[in-house]
Amino acid sequence: MNSYKIEAGTAQHIGNRPLQNDRVALLTSARAPGYVLAVLASGLAGGSLASEQVLHTAKLLFDEFKPGDTPTIERVERLLRDIVHEAHLVIRLNGEATQTEPQASCAVLMLTPAHQAVWAHVGDARFYHFQKGACQLRSSDAGYVMHLIATERLAADAARNHRQSKLLVNVLGNSRKQPFVTVGHRPAVTAGDAFLLASDGLWHFFTDTELGAAVHKASPRQSAEMLINKAAERADGKGSNCSMAIIKLVKLVKPAKPAAAPSATTIGSDF
Template sequence: MNSYKIEAGTAQHIGNRPQQNDRAAVFSGSRAPGYMLAVLADGVTGGAAASEQVLHTAKLLFDEFKPGDAPSVERLSGLLREIVHETHLVIKLNAVATGTEQHCTFAALIVTPAGQAVWAHVGDSRVYRFQKAECKMRTGDAGYIDYLMETDRLPAEAARNHRHSKLLVNVLGNSRKEPFVAIGSHEALKAGDIFLLCTDGLWHFFTDAELGAVLAKNSPRQASEMLINKAGERAQGKGGNCTMAIVKLVAPPKEAPNYKVQKMGRAV
């Protein structure tokens, strides 16, 4: 039995943009009791349609997932890759039908009843893991840069500048290149582990230490309100969409003693 309970939630703010193109959700699996999927997407071009498709596909495939006995990290990673590639295909087909190319980032996290966490990301939306207030991991572009240097034979500087190239940008829906999915995992989850999935409208304004301090001391709802408000202040009227999903593992409440109620005798 796990020595923690899960507190989770999502939050978003439009920032200083004309519309909200980000989406985030937390799902339980219809055929996977005790499993949880958090997913987030940032619509880069074409509005919110691509982000909406991420959530739709993620829920559909997660509801179909049957874990069996103790699925491996590889199998859970395969589910996240399947969500990415199925969504990527649908977004490209929609672009052909509408004549408008749609792009979005992707970040997702699976937490299992066996104390496993597996995450994936595409693009510049991030996944963080904290142990209490200390940042133990955050996703980045290093894996994709190495991939470009190895598969496309690009020099290091050209690979680092991939966001400036329509050919090389790593997003879902790019008709010129398949998305590169970076995968990570952690075993033996325990109370004090905290995961944050967020778009660049949030992480751009905070250090790892600041994020960890707020998440460790507050509930997901309280933390999201504080972070959104502070991001708005620091953006100084130039902030983008700000979206996050927070998954916090906390110690369960202590059981109350099993008192017996007895009738008191009358005092004489």
């Protein structure tokens, strides 16, 4: 039987920045029992306004989500896309009202009671999937580069070199472009799987192997503490905001059956 328990946690460190512009959360919903949503948003321009809006929108739409008796992966993917696009719209409206352009990258992950994992990401907030410490998947710009080649008619090298320009940057809140959302899923996750959502203040300083080993060998809290300390050491005073969500699927251990009580023996004595 594919049984596991979820061990999860979030952590943040301001790094060497004056403000903490990232936001991260683990959410549940009364209308979707057994579902867990992890959200990480990394604020870029405009401070924390955009990243706060991502979390607010995620909670609002997740609270309204009714999966029904036989939810499909496609329905969950649609929810994650809706979170991204609605957050983008509100961020843009806020920017117009304040004459600013707040922006954020984000990564979101949904775990379902049917043992499915569904994720989406925009920009340089990264998503990782590990199995017993080995990296099975890491999000990247590859999908966005191919999108640019197909829709902007750019050569591959041009798309890679210019995707960080103000016109082409892939973020929520960009007044010139809709965010390009990369989605993925695993139809059957099991004990030994682990997931990491990370801002660039974390993943920039580690290899996939290092991240997988850290997540695998310790509890989410212990892993987060070690990674934050090591990132600060490697940043050498130049670190960005460092944020993460760690979700581990841990094998359920059946409690040992209690030993049978010894049968009572009556010893009679005559006085």
